Amino acid sequence: MSESNGKAILVICDGLGDRPTFEGRTPLQAADTPNLDAISEMGINGLVDVIAPGIVPGSDTAHLALFGYDPYEFYPGRGVFEALGADMELNRGDVAFRANFATVNDNMRVIDRRAGRKGSEVLAEALNGLEIKDIKVSLKNTTEHRCAIVMKGEKLSRYVSDVDTHVGGGVVADCKPLKEGAAEKKTASIVNEYVRQSYEILNKHPVNEERRRNGELPANIILLRGAGSYDKVPSMSERFGFSSACVAGASLYKGVAKYLGMDVIPVEGATGKADTNLENKAEAALEALKHYEFVFVHIKATDSMGHDGDFEGKREMILRIDNEFVPRLKGAGAYIVITADHSTPVSIKRHSSDPTPIVITGTGVRRDAVNKFDEISAASGALGRLKGLDLIPILSDFMGYYQMYGT
Amino acid sequence: MSESNGKAILVICDGLGDRPTFEGRTPLQAADTPNLDAISEMGINGLVDVIAPGIVPGSDTAHLALFGYDPYEFYPGRGVFEALGADMELNRGDVAFRANFATVNDNMRVIDRRAGRKGSEVLAEALNGLEIKDIKVSLKNTTEHRCAIVMKGEKLSRYVSDVDTHVGGGVVADCKPLKEGAAEKKTASIVNEYVRQSYEILNKHPVNEERRRNGELPANIILLRGAGSYDKVPSMSERFGFSSACVAGASLYKGVAKYLGMDVIPVEGATGKADTNLENKAEAALEALKHYEFVFVHIKATDSMGHDGDFEGKREMILRIDNEFVPRLKGAGAYIVITADHSTPVSIKRHSSDPTPIVITGTGVRRDAVNKFDEISAASGALGRLKGLDLIPILSDFMGYYQMYGT
Numbered sequence: 001m002s003e004s005n006g007k008a009i010l011v012i013c014d015g016l017g018d019r020p021t022f023e024g025r026t027p028l029q030a031a032d033t034p035n036l037d038a039i040s041e042m043g044i045n046g047l048v049d050v051i052a053p054g055i056v057p058g059s060d061t062a063h064l065a066l067f068g069y070d071p072y073e074f075y076p077g078r079g080v081f082e083a084l085g086a087d088m089e090l091n092r093g094d095v096a097f098r099a100n101f102a103t104v105n106d107n108m109r110v111i112d113r114r115a116g117r118k119g120s121e122v123l124a125e126a127l128n129g130l131e132i133k134d135i136k137v138s139l140k141n142t143t144e145h146r147c148a149i150v151m152k153g154e155k156l157s158r159y160v161s162d163v164d165t166h167v168g169g170g171v172v173a174d175c176k177p178l179k180e181g182a183a184e185k186k187t188a189s190i191v192n193e194y195v196r197q198s199y200e201i202l203n204k205h206p207v208n209e210e211r212r213r214n215g216e217l218p219a220n221i222i223l224l225r226g227a228g229s230y231d232k233v234p235s236m237s238e239r240f241g242f243s244s245a246c247v248a249g250a251s252l253y254k255g256v257a258k259y260l261g262m263d264v265i266p267v268e269g270a271t272g273k274a275d276t277n278l279e280n281k282a283e284a285a286l287e288a289l290k291h292y293e294f295v296f297v298h299i300k301a302t303d304s305m306g307h308d309g310d311f312e313g314k315r316e317m318i319l320r321i322d323n324e325f326v327p328r329l330k331g332a333g334a335y336i337v338i339t340a341d342h343s344t345p346v347s348i349k350r351h352s353s354d355p356t357p358i359v360i361t362g363t364g365v366r367r368d369a370v371n372k373f374d375e376i377s378a379a380s381g382a383l384g385r386l387k388g389l390d391l392i393p394i395l396s397d398f399m400g401y402y403q404m405y406g407t
Numbered sequence: 408m409s410e411s412n413g414k415a416i417l418v419i420c421d422g423l424g425d426r427p428t429f430e431g432r433t434p435l436q437a438a439d440t441p442n443l444d445a446i447s448e449m450g451i452n453g454l455v456d457v458i459a460p461g462i463v464p465g466s467d468t469a470h471l472a473l474f475g476y477d478p479y480e481f482y483p484g485r486g487v488f489e490a491l492g493a494d495m496e497l498n499r500g501d502v503a504f505r506a507n508f509a510t511v512n513d514n515m516r517v518i519d520r521r522a523g524r525k526g527s528e529v530l531a532e533a534l535n536g537l538e539i540k541d542i543k544v545s546l547k548n549t550t551e552h553r554c555a556i557v558m559k560g561e562k563l564s565r566y567v568s569d570v571d572t573h574v575g576g577g578v579v580a581d582c583k584p585l586k587e588g589a590a591e592k593k594t595a596s597i598v599n600e601y602v603r604q605s606y607e608i609l610n611k612h613p614v615n616e617e618r619r620r621n622g623e624l625p626a627n628i629i630l631l632r633g634a635g636s637y638d639k640v641p642s643m644s645e646r647f648g649f650s651s652a653c654v655a656g657a658s659l660y661k662g663v664a665k666y667l668g669m670d671v672i673p674v675e676g677a678t679g680k681a682d683t684n685l686e687n688k689a690e691a692a693l694e695a696l697k698h699y700e701f702v703f704v705h706i707k708a709t710d711s712m713g714h715d716g717d718f719e720g721k722r723e724m725i726l727r728i729d730n731e732f733v734p735r736l737k738g739a740g741a742y743i744v745i746t747a748d749h750s751t752p753v754s755i756k757r758h759s760s761d762p763t764p765i766v767i768t769g770t771g772v773r774r775d776a777v778n779k780f781d782e783i784s785a786a787s788g789a790l791g792r793l794k795g796l797d798l799i800p801i802l803s804d805f806m807g808y809y810q811m812y813g814t
Contacts, residue, residue: 382454391461395461402759405468406465
């Protein structure tokens, strides 16, 4: 037997890890998952500190780490991923934001942080392409009240504070420079002027007049957060030697994938929500494997259920993954990795640093005694406790795209 | 009981780790090894990422790491170890290479990368001591077609490419500078001139005329690779406080040992091959323990069998180690560590990053539930998953040569 390079599917179930909650069990432990368990039985298992022990990962930094990019070196700020995920053009030095349509009263007090879930496209059109001083500001509505914003021009900085205070009932915050510097000062003033103009344009916009007539709150302001600064980074192909593709519903993950040079595969019915079409995602992944060496599949709803504190919902989403998605991977003829970007325990409704279970299976992978895919079983696996950054080097060696040091 | 300093034997079975291959088992799993297993049962077990997870170690860098020397800081390039292993004198700034006698045709196409396995000593004599510009070039035949080369003179650099392309059928490569710089340019031109002169001298040499008459290929060129640049590093004794000795057959490992200030113990019948005399090596290690605190024993053939893809050969070499070597360590009265520098899976015939099993036994060492010495059993041991650089500090503390930080 001589070696030929292998392919791999990396499945990231967002926020999958959890804490013992119902009768002392995690949602994974409480779910009957024969297909996931079969993969654990065939493969090598362990736990992953995606960033580092005790550090609570964001979804964005966690994905960077799992793709082999140290987030402390490569993280550009969330806005960049949102803009890339929305197919907006970014060039070096551009600054990007996440943004929400929101409702404010005449005193700039926030009545609803998430306004205009319908009809936002028209409002977005009215705000797109504004010019403030020498800066051109593009805006694109992504889903419901959510938008991505890109600012182009000289001397912009990501080091400015959020306008969106994330707290209902507060007053719209001033954007402030987070560092001493002309670029930070300039960017903050552009953001504040943009927010002011958004109110002027939106508050009197016919769509909002209509909404008021219907007794609805007007979507009369844009609140920005998560500034990011775009720079080109070496692609996964350049760094690791294999081509890669992304199958995801939610735009953040598409954005991370694009940032790292993956091709994003469009999938019908991939919504990034609990109703996502997992069969289509599996088929898309298998099809992508014909053309790419490495395929990343993202499944979002496990995280959303964690944030909602919905134990039963999370357990059911896990059952769906086990029933509808995992069995289709069987004939893939590729390395299969299943893990999570972080834990989102239903008991605390937020991300936590509890390490996530991981299983790797495929040709030549050592097989340990673990035969169940959950947080506790995985802890006794032969992979031990890894860091997120270790995954791609380990997988690359299995695939044959290894880095050797010394002779 | 109060503490007195202890001694230790570190046994490195080269390339010992493997992947499940025959009936899902590794060579270690497939071998019946009661003596190794007894050590695992008495000791503490674990896995070692010799360099880092997913990074495939070379034998040279791996040994540096296992001796407590970060290869990213201390690695001088392979040629240095080869020259030291061949007992050649090295001073600061000297550049050393590995080299092979080879056969080329009139167009400098390589017909055989490994020529002149017999009679190389005479040919080596003809090439030793050449002077090119202000550089003196020494050459020593080590085993069969293999040589070590040392260049002495002003402004030499290790950052030059290999002349040996490692691929049969190709044309002899030009040596090229790997960095912008006068020393790199100069060294490359010396190497190219040396290769040219080696062909001139060897092609018409009486030994090769004789070979041609006998229908053998002439050993008519020297191909260089693995440039290294010598610098003195702090010895193990200076860094860790204990004296150390090396018992090895193959010259690379003697070279690494010398580089770190170990004394190399000559052992009759230690060949670095499958026919090596393991009883003599064990006796030499026990004898060395009388005079040194730390004794490193290297056993090479497990790696060679991996490179050959020879499962049964690797299994049999493991059985020999278990039968002929390990039982003799019983009365050593020292800490015993058994591990590998890397995995060399027979299925892929190259080094891999799969972590290697390790066992440590001796006074005061915690005893875990592991009772079999193999890659999977070790994974559940109480040592967990270590890095190569962790070994000597851990062992030093058992031996009583510990470093304390704080009070």
